[in-house]
Amino acid sequence: MLDIPNSIALKCLFCGLELKSDDIKREYKENDMLKCTYCNELNHYGSIYKVAENEAKDIVTQEIQNELNNLFKKR
Numbered sequence: 924m925l926d927i928p929n930s931i932a933l934k935c936l937f938c939g940l941e942l943k944s945d946d947i948k949r950e951y952k953e954n955d956m957l958k959c960t961y962c963n964e965l966n967h968y969g970s971i972y973k974v975a976e977n978e979a980k981d982i983v984t985q986e987i988q989n990e991l992n993n994l995f996k997k998r
Contacts, residue, residue: 925986931975935959936966 932941940961951957953969 925990927983927986931979931982933957933971933975935962935964936971936974937964938962942966942971 934941938959938961940959942957943960951968951972955968956965957968957971958965
């Protein structure tokens, strides 16, 4: 069975730690800037979203590849 997480955390591009939001229900737009509470750097939302999107694609690809390898080993 595939072990795919339900969500991917947005991480600071400078320190790599998870970005926390005071306003969880707020919807962010492409050019919004999010301030990291750890290193105080501003992160471009569109950029950090793209990084998280690529991480999710990599996880799904790896899980599918693992599942296919396991299926073919059983035969």
